[in-house]
Amino acid sequence: GQQLNQSPQSMFIQEGEDVSMNCTSSSIFNTWLWYKQEPGEGPVLLIALYKAGELTSNGRLTAQFGITRKDSFLNISASIPSDVGIYFCAGQLAGNNRKLIWGLGTSLAVNP
Amino acid sequence: DTEVTQTPKHLVMGMTNKKSLKCEQHMGHRAMYWYKQKAKKPPELMFVYSYEKLSINESVPSRFSPECPNSSLLNLHLHALQPEDSALYLCASRRTRGEKLFFGSGTQLSVL
Numbered sequence: 001g002q003q004l005n006q007s008p009q010s011m012f013i014q015e016g017e018d019v020s021m022n023c024t025s026s027s028i029f030n031t032w033l034w035y036k037q038e039p040g041e042g043p044v045l046l047i048a049l050y051k052a053g054e055l056t057s058n059g060r061l062t063a064q065f066g067i068t069r070k071d072s073f074l075n076i077s078a079s080i081p082s083d084v085g086i087y088f089c090a091g092q093l094a095g096n097n098r099k100l101i102w103g104l105g106t107s108l109a110v111n112p
Numbered sequence: 113d114t115e116v117t118q119t120p121k122h123l124v125m126g127m128t129n130k131k132s133l134k135c136e137q138h139m140g141h142r143a144m145y146w147y148k149q150k151a152k153k154p155p156e157l158m159f160v161y162s163y164e165k166l167s168i169n170e171s172v173p174s175r176f177s178p179e180c181p182n183s184s185l186l187n188l189h190l191h192a193l194q195p196e197d198s199a200l201y202l203c204a205s206r207r208t209r210g211e212k213l214f215f216g217s218g219t220q221l222s223v224l
Contacts, residue, residue, distance in 0.1 A: 033213065042116075042202050042215035043155065088154055090213075098168060100213065102154035 006089055006103030013079055014111050021106040022073040023089035031092035032072040033100070034063050038085045046087075047074070069094070081110050115139075118203050118216035126224055127193060133219045135186040135203030144186045145204040145213070146178055155202055155215075161186060193223045 004023045013019060023032070031050055035043035047058050049065035049072060056063055063074045072091070076083055089103040117136045125131050135144065143162050147155035160168035161180040175197075177189040186203055203216040 031211075035215075040200075040218075040220060042118075042200075042204075042218045045212055045214060048212045086152065090154075098160070099157060105152065105154060107152070 004089055004091060004101055004103040006106055008106055009104070010107040010109070012109045012111065015079060015081060017079050019076040019079055019083070019108060020073060021087060021089075022071060023091070023103045024071040025091065025101070026070065027101075028069045028094045029072075029091035029101075030069070030094040032063070032065050033090045033092075034061075034072070034074045035088045035090065036085045037088065037105075043088060076108075079108075079110050081112050084108055084110050116203055116205055116214055116216035118201075118219055120219055121217070122220045122222075124222045124224060125190065125193065127195070129193075130189070130191045132190065133188040133201055133203075133221075135188075135216055136184055137205045137214075138184055139205065139207070139214070140183075141205035141207050141214075142183060143206050143208065144180065145202075146176075146186070146188050147202040147204060147215075149200040149202055149218070151200075159188075190221075193221075195223050197221065198223045 004025050006023045034046045037043040047056050047063040052069045053067050054065040060077045086105045086107050088105045090100040119134045146158040149155045157170050158172045159178040164180045175192050179187040200218045202218045204213050206213045
């Protein structure tokens with residue numbers, strides 16, 4: 001099935017560092033969603049993006065909807081130990097709002 | 113309130129057992145979803161209910177049987193499962209197609 005290219009696959013960083021991850025596709029999307037998931041829990045919605053070029057923040061998190069509508073990135077500033085988890089992007093294809101397409105996730109580890 | 117409640121949190125069942133997973137939301141969302149998730153992988157869509165009618169079945173084996181008794185409740189009936197069906201089962205809901213998707217905390221299922 002269709003897939004988003006999410007990178008990096010994993011990151012090991014020091015507390016206080018900034019983090020950046022992104023998702024790209026050859027298809028056009030009309031919605032991007034960013035989730036964080038911790039072990040044994042469901043994904044938690046962090047940020048939703050609906051317009052090309054849109055830049056949205058949620059605390060230390062900032063995400064952007066790429067101007068070409070084929071990509072999105074998520075930045076985390078001044079990371080803390082509780083940022084540990086797997087971050088997933090998910091997109092809604094333009095013209096098809098029945099299913100989300102998911103990235104494979106970015107696993108984040110933060111060294112205190 | 114963005115809560116989707118799933119029960120039970122954990123379930124262990126034999127291959128001959130019949131069990132049910134339950135999901136509840138009181139956000140007035142009219143689209144409800146079942147996903148299956150293996151460790152460190154993105155969620156995989158199983159079923160979608162829209163206005164209490166089954167609108168998507170992603171070719172899921174008949175040993176999984178969904179049910180939507182009303183607009184707030186979603187069940188997943190399990191019968192004669194296989195060990196490879198062991199996974200985290202996630203319920204999700206959203207107001208309409210194309211909008212934010214909210215997940216429950218999941219049921220961790222082990223099939224022995």
